[in-house]
Amino acid sequence: MTFSVRKESNGVVVVSVDGQLIVGNRQELKQRIIDALEAGDRKFLVDFTRTGYIDSSGLGVLVSLSKKIRDQGGDLRLAGLNEDLKTLFELTKLDTLFGISDSPDEALTGF
Amino acid sequence: MRPALSADVRTYEQAAEGLEVELRLRLPSDLALVEEAVDLVARHLEASFIDRHLIRFNLRVALTEALANAIYYGNVQDATKGVAIRVLFGRHAVHLEVTDEGGGFDYRFLPDPTLPETRMLSSGRGLFLIRNLVDEVRFNSTGNSICMILRRD
Numbered sequence: 001m002t003f004s005v006r007k008e009s010n011g012v013v014v015v016s017v018d019g020q021l022i023v024g025n026r027q028e029l030k031q032r033i034i035d036a037l038e039a040g041d042r043k044f045l046v047d048f049t050r051t052g053y054i055d056s057s058g059l060g061v062l063v064s065l066s067k068k069i070r071d072q073g074g075d076l077r078l079a080g081l082n083e084d085l086k087t088l089f090e091l092t093k094l095d096t097l098f099g100i101s102d103s104p105d106e107a108l109t110g111f
Numbered sequence: 112m113r114p115a116l117s118a119d120v121r122t123y124e125q126a127a128e129g130l131e132v133e134l135r136l137r138l139p140s141d142l143a144l145v146e147e148a149v150d151l152v153a154r155h156l157e158a159s160f161i162d163r164h165l166i167r168f169n170l171r172v173a174l175t176e177a178l179a180n181a182i183y184y185g186n187v188q189d190a191t192k193g194v195a196i197r198v199l200f201g202r203h204a205v206h207l208e209v210t211d212e213g214g215g216f217d218y219r220f221l222p223d224p225t226l227p228e229t230r231m232l233s234s235g236r237g238l239f240l241i242r243n244l245v246d247e248v249r250f251n252s253t254g255n256s257i258c259m260i261l262r263r264d
Contacts, residue, residue: 020146022175022179023142023145023179023183024143024145024146052167052168052171053168053172055172055175055179055237056176056179056235056236056237056239056240057179057234060234063231063233067231084168088172091225091240091243092224092230092239092240093225093230094230096230
């Protein structure tokens, strides 16, 4: 399980989750995004194209990051969720909280 | 270096509900071990249970939640306490028990995490996900042991 971070030319910080976003690694994701937020970045996209599953603590970290980023006038969007992951967001009604795109390219175009 | 987790596996002939394999393992209260334990259990089940997708997603998420709850809330991350996993399974059913050494909790009174007033909280979704991802959930009377059941014909 790893995270890779890149910055697009339009200023969007894209974090890709390779593997799982769960209780054992969620703090690493949180810290990476907070570091970028403190460095002045405001637009964030988490790419789940290569993600197997997310647990409730992973969902919780996305909720708390979304609040922090919005408080700073920014936005956190999600992309690349497979059908199972979409189901998790729908079950928990978190699909109403995040902008969710089918692919990272689509999300970046609309940012 | 810490040794890898390992499971004790036994098989039974003519077991009730076709639950002919029993897998047991015990892990210390360390959240860093959750993924390894889930991998270990899922590998055994994928080789046997009829619906591999159910193991790869539903069971992995449900077991991750149950272990995190057991370590974090049950044992309050006390390194001297352990978490026991016992799985009975066959081709059509899985009974997955996770037991901690804590005092238990009242599983009947948990707030609905999908309400407008709870949706923005960063915790409180674990048991809700478990209930939605498996067919049946049971607790012991103390509330420190959860049994999650999956069935597929």
